[in-house]
Amino acid sequence: MKTDDMLNVAKILLEYLPNTLKLFFFTLLFSIPLGVLVTGLKRCRFKPISWLTNLYILVMRGTPLMLQIVAVYYAIPMIVKGAKDSVAANGGEIGGFIQFLDDCMHSESYMFVALIVAFSLNYAAYFAEIFRGGLEAIPVGQYEAASMLGMTKTQTFFRIIMPQVVKRVIPATANEVIVLVKDTSLATIIAYAEIMLKAKQMMNTYSSIMPLFIAGIFYFVLNAVVTAVFMLIEKHYNYYH
Amino acid sequence: MSILEVNNLSKSFGDLQVLKDISFSVDKGQVVSIIGPSGSGKSTLLRCVNQLETADGGEITVDGIKMLTTENGKAVYAPKKTLRDIRLRIGLVFQNFNLFPHKSVMQNIIEAPVHVLKKSKQEAVAYAEELLEKMGLTGKEKSYPCELSGGQQQRVSIARALALKPEILFFDEPTSALDPELTGEILKIIKELAKERMTMVIVTHEMEFARDVSNHVIFMDGGFIVEEGDPSKLFGDTQNERTKQFLSRYKGTN
Ligand SMILES: Nc1ncnc2c1ncn2[C@@H]1O[C@H](COP(=O)(O)OP(=O)(O)OP(=O)(O)O)[C@@H](O)[C@H]1O
Numbered sequence: 001m002k003t004d005d006m007l008n009v010a011k012i013l014l015e016y017l018p019n020t021l022k023l024f025f026f027t028l029l030f031s032i033p034l035g036v037l038v039t040g041l042k043r044c045r046f047k048p049i050s051w052l053t054n055l056y057i058l059v060m061r062g063t064p065l066m067l068q069i070v071a072v073y074y075a076i077p078m079i080v081k082g083a084k085d086s087v088a089a090n091g092g093e094i095g096g097f098i099q100f101l102d103d104c105m106h107s108e109s110y111m112f113v114a115l116i117v118a119f120s121l122n123y124a125a126y127f128a129e130i131f132r133g134g135l136e137a138i139p140v141g142q143y144e145a146a147s148m149l150g151m152t153k154t155q156t157f158f159r160i161i162m163p164q165v166v167k168r169v170i171p172a173t174a175n176e177v178i179v180l181v182k183d184t185s186l187a188t189i190i191a192y193a194e195i196m197l198k199a200k201q202m203m204n205t206y207s208s209i210m211p212l213f214i215a216g217i218f219y220f221v222l223n224a225v226v227t228a229v230f231m232l233i234e235k236h237y238n239y240y241h
Numbered sequence: 242m243s244i245l246e247v248n249n250l251s252k253s254f255g256d257l258q259v260l261k262d263i264s265f266s267v268d269k270g271q272v273v274s275i276i277g278p279s280g281s282g283k284s285t286l287l288r289c290v291n292q293l294e295t296a297d298g299g300e301i302t303v304d305g306i307k308m309l310t311t312e313n314g315k316a317v318y319a320p321k322k323t324l325r326d327i328r329l330r331i332g333l334v335f336q337n338f339n340l341f342p343h344k345s346v347m348q349n350i351i352e353a354p355v356h357v358l359k360k361s362k363q364e365a366v367a368y369a370e371e372l373l374e375k376m377g378l379t380g381k382e383k384s385y386p387c388e389l390s391g392g393q394q395q396r397v398s399i400a401r402a403l404a405l406k407p408e409i410l411f412f413d414e415p416t417s418a419l420d421p422e423l424t425g426e427i428l429k430i431i432k433e434l435a436k437e438r439m440t441m442v443i444v445t446h447e448m449e450f451a452r453d454v455s456n457h458v459i460f461m462d463g464g465f466i467v468e469e470g471d472p473s474k475l476f477g478d479t480q481n482e483r484t485k486q487f488l489s490r491y492k493g494t495n
């Protein structure tokens with residue numbers, strides 16, 4: 001490939017970088033809080049809830065994300081159709097959540113919504129396990145000391161336990177976020193227009209593997225930034241061991 | 242006036258009965274040492290009195306407030322609010338300190354006064370400074386626990402417990418996680434507190450210290466109180482075979 005062509009490829013990939021970034025940031029935005037919620041549900045004393053949560057984590061971690069993307073992408077329309085049919089058969093009116101899904105399905109950004117749902121559900125399962133690990137690593141003595149000082153459960157959690165969990169989960173979370181940067185490329189399976197899809201298309205156009213390498217550089221640079229950010233966060237928490 | 246009264250306290254872990262019919266009382270200003278072999282139930286006793294373990298039966302009264310009673314053979318605890326009240330009147334110093342690692346020395350000490358007792362930060366800091374001076378830790382306010390020696394950490398944890406102005410302070414082997422050369426500084430502080438008539442109950446393996454500092458000694462074995470009394474009597478000329486046997490192990494090492 002000529003230098004001019006390579007620059008052209010880079011320019012086109014750069015145009016699709018925002019789509020990759022959008023997928024990345026929205027997944028983080030939803031999967032981290034969802035991960036916290038899943039951690040809580042897993043520790044729920046009402047056993048059926050904790051079993052269901054375990055099953056959810058097992059499925060999310062046990063099957064390929066690529067498959068989950070496809071499943072969500074096609075499942076939502078099927079659910080909507082099924083629901084509409086059954087409502088229609090009973091002569092009722094479509095409303096509420098089904099209507100919302102239906103609108104969503106026919107909107108321009110349906111593909112993106114489906115991707116965020118699939119990615120968030122998947123990543124929440126991984127984050128939940130990281131957070132659980134961090135939570136369980138806190139010595140019981142911390143809870144006992146707080147309770148001897150008359151602190152309430154809420155105070156103990158937010159003032160004593162959570163800050164320590166946050167520090168402990170940073171390295172594992174960084175790992176997961178770095179994987180997410182690369183996993184955004186799985187969105188090609190439903191032809192979401194991000195870097196990897198364009199790179200593949202240009203591989204055909206130019207009959208060269210160069211576009212793929214250039215895409216690789218994009219991911220590498222993104223992860224260099226992610227790594228630097230997490231180094232800063234780690235440094236911020238370095239004031240104690 | 243007795244500030245702590247324990248009657249017929251019992252506690253099991255599964256099939257293992259760890260405390261059997263424990264009764265004793267502590268008077269205001271008294272320093273009580275609890276000694277006994279490993280596994281005899283000393284920590285469990287402290288933990289039951291400090292609400293870290295749930296007892297199976299018996300009675301516990303702290304500062305005149307009933308914490309635990311037994312009705313029809315079932316242990317009944319006081320309402321939550323009362324339990325919390327009681328908790329604020331007692332302090333516990335742990336063997337491994339359990340300081341909050343993410344908080345500085347000052348933050349560790351003022352955490353409860355500010356967020357539990359709702360004192361002003363100014364007032365809490367002023368009292369904390371006073372306590373730190375007493376502990377010989379002036380200048381360490383901004384340090385984090387990981388930057389301190391074991392002995393210093395234990396002194397911070399004593400200051401943290403004292404910050405709530407407890408009526409009675411419990412210690413569970415406060416020196417056994419420390420190097421021998423650091424135990425002295427903790428024992429010195431406990432002696433100073435004893436001089437100020439602080440009521441204390443101390444589980445310890447330091448026999449010489451127990452004899453020195455306490456005005457009452459309890460010897461536990463197998464979940465029972467085998468013998469209790471004046472330190473000079475218990476350490477000097479006990480008539481109890483089991484006590485003799487236990488103490489003979491410490492002869493020569495002290
Ligand atoms: N949470 C628990 N679950 C089950 N058994 C326990 C528990 N805590 C203590 N035990 C058992 O209870 C008995 C008394 O333990 P305890 O810690 O009170 O002894 P101790 O006198 O403090 O011993 P040491 O001098 O070694 O600290 C031991 O046999 C111990 O194994």
Ligand SMILES: [Mg+2]
Nearest residue numbers: 283284285413
């Ligand atoms: Mg013990």
